[in-house]
Amino acid sequence: MCSIQEGELLQPKRQPSSSLRDRKCMKCSNEETVVIIRINDAFCKDCFLQYCTHKFRSAFGKSRLIRDKEQVLVAHSGGPASCAMLHLIQEGTSRRAHKKLRFSSVLVFIDDGVFHGLTLVERKARNAQVLKQLISSGLDVHAYAIEQVMSTTSSASLGLPVQAVSADSFEILCSFDSECKQLEALLAATTSDTSRQSLQHVLRQRLLIQVANGMGINKVLLGNSTTSLAVQMMSNVAQGRGAHLLYDMSFADLRSTSVTFVRPMREFTTHEIEHYLLLNQLGTIDVISTGPKGLEGLTSDFVLGLQADFPNTVSTIMRTGEKIGVSHSEIDIDLCCSLCQAPLDTDVGPSSALAATQFSEVVSRGNRQSSRCSSEATECCGQGDGSCQSSTRCELPDLRRSLCYGCRLMCKDLKDTSLLPASVQSNALQVKNRAEMRASIQNFLIEDDDAK
Structure with a gap:
C-alpha cells in the first residue's frame, strides 16, 4: 500500500556527486577517470573508447545481419550520433583495427533545411560544412535534397539521380524547382507542427529507400541513439503509432520489403556519444530549429528532464517498449501503409x-x-x-x-x-x-x- 499521503511530493533521489579526480577506472584500476556512465561506472579515456568500439561492433556481430563485403548506405545528418557512427565505422574498417568491419560504406547526406525554415543561403552554408566533413572521411559521398522525394522518377529503375560530391563543390545542386514548390505547398497545407515533424520523418525515410533502391543497396545505417529512440517511442504512442513500436525501436527495421534500416547506435546514450566526440575531438554540425517544437520537441524536453533526475528513465522506457512491441512475421505489401510502409493497423472489428x-x-x-x-x-x-x-x-x-x-x-x-x-x-x-x-x-x- 502506498505510504505517500495526499499533498506529499516524492522528491527525486539525486546521486551523490563525486569528483572524477577521486575515482579510478573500474576496468584497469590504474588510469584517471574521465567519464562516468550508467550512474556510477567510471572509465578512463582508453577503456571508455574500447568500451564504445566493442559495443558498436558487437551490435553487428550479434545480429549477423550484414554479410562480408556487403555494401551499406550510411545516412549522415551532421548531428552528434551520425558523427560518432561515422568515426566508429572508420575505426572499424581501418588497417589498425583488431577485428575489422567487413562491409563497405556509402555516405548519404539529405538536405532537409526546408523543414527548419532555412533560407537557400543558409542551406548552402550548412551543406558546405557537412559535405566537407564527409569528404574528409575518404568514403564515397552522395548528397540529396529532401525535395527529391516529390519526384515522379520510379525507384524500381535507376532510382533518383545520384549526385556525386567532389572536393571542389560543397553545394547540393538546387535544380529541383518544381519539386521544391510542391514540397513548400505541402508544408504550407500542414496545419500542425506535430504533423509537420512526423511528415519530415516519413519523407526522409521514403527518400532513403528510393536512394538505396537506385544504388542496389538493401541496408541503410541510421544514427538513432537509445535516448532519441526513447523520445520517439513516447511521441509515436501519443500520435497513434503504438502498433509499430517494434519497427521504430528494434535494431533492424524490416517494415520495407526492399530495404532494411539498421540502428548500430541503438545502445548508445547521448551522454556517451557526447563524451566519445569530446575525447576524439570531433565536431558536429546540427540544425537548430527556432520554430514551435511540436509534440516530439515537448516529449524530448519531458524525457530529458526526467533523465536528469532519474538516470534510469531512458533505459526503462526502452525496456518497456521492447515488451509491448507487436511482432509481424510476414508483411503483405497490399496490407502496408502507403505513406510509412508499416503494416496496417486499421483492420479492426465494428466494436473497436x-x-x-x-x-x-x-x-x-x-x-x-x-x-x-x-x-x-x-x-x-x-x-x-x-x-x-x-x-x-x-x-x-x-x-x-x-x-x-x-x-x-x-x-x-x-x-x-x-x-x-x-x-x-x-x-x-x-x-x-x-x-x-x-x-x-x-x-x-x-x-x-x-x-x-
Whole structure:
C-alpha cells in the first residue's frame, strides 16, 4: 500500500556527486577517470573508447545481419550520433583495427533545411560544412535534397539521380524547382507542427529507400541513439503509432520489403556519444530549429528532464517498449501503409475504439457538411472523411483506406492530400486495384482447407 499521503511530493533521489579526480577506472584500476556512465561506472579515456568500439561492433556481430563485403548506405545528418557512427565505422574498417568491419560504406547526406525554415543561403552554408566533413572521411559521398522525394522518377529503375560530391563543390545542386514548390505547398497545407515533424520523418525515410533502391543497396545505417529512440517511442504512442513500436525501436527495421534500416547506435546514450566526440575531438554540425517544437520537441524536453533526475528513465522506457512491441512475421505489401510502409493497423472489428471514433466524427460533422459541401462548391470543406463534394477534394477515400492509423491522424492536418508525393498516390491506387481484383476472383480461389 502506498505510504505517500495526499499533498506529499516524492522528491527525486539525486546521486551523490563525486569528483572524477577521486575515482579510478573500474576496468584497469590504474588510469584517471574521465567519464562516468550508467550512474556510477567510471572509465578512463582508453577503456571508455574500447568500451564504445566493442559495443558498436558487437551490435553487428550479434545480429549477423550484414554479410562480408556487403555494401551499406550510411545516412549522415551532421548531428552528434551520425558523427560518432561515422568515426566508429572508420575505426572499424581501418588497417589498425583488431577485428575489422567487413562491409563497405556509402555516405548519404539529405538536405532537409526546408523543414527548419532555412533560407537557400543558409542551406548552402550548412551543406558546405557537412559535405566537407564527409569528404574528409575518404568514403564515397552522395548528397540529396529532401525535395527529391516529390519526384515522379520510379525507384524500381535507376532510382533518383545520384549526385556525386567532389572536393571542389560543397553545394547540393538546387535544380529541383518544381519539386521544391510542391514540397513548400505541402508544408504550407500542414496545419500542425506535430504533423509537420512526423511528415519530415516519413519523407526522409521514403527518400532513403528510393536512394538505396537506385544504388542496389538493401541496408541503410541510421544514427538513432537509445535516448532519441526513447523520445520517439513516447511521441509515436501519443500520435497513434503504438502498433509499430517494434519497427521504430528494434535494431533492424524490416517494415520495407526492399530495404532494411539498421540502428548500430541503438545502445548508445547521448551522454556517451557526447563524451566519445569530446575525447576524439570531433565536431558536429546540427540544425537548430527556432520554430514551435511540436509534440516530439515537448516529449524530448519531458524525457530529458526526467533523465536528469532519474538516470534510469531512458533505459526503462526502452525496456518497456521492447515488451509491448507487436511482432509481424510476414508483411503483405497490399496490407502496408502507403505513406510509412508499416503494416496496417486499421483492420479492426465494428466494436473497436477506431470504429467508434470514426462513427463519432461522421455524426459530429454531419450538420456542418450538409451546409458547406455541395457539388457547386469550389473549395474543400476540410473535413477529410471522404464526403466532400467540392471540386477540390480534401482526402481521397482510396488513400485514407491505405493509411495506418498514425498516418491518418497526420493527414487530418493536411488541407489537401493530393499534395503528397506522387508515389504515395500511386501506391494507394495500386492497393485499391489489387483489392478489387482479389474480391472479383475470391469465389474462384482454392483455400488450403478445401485442397486437403
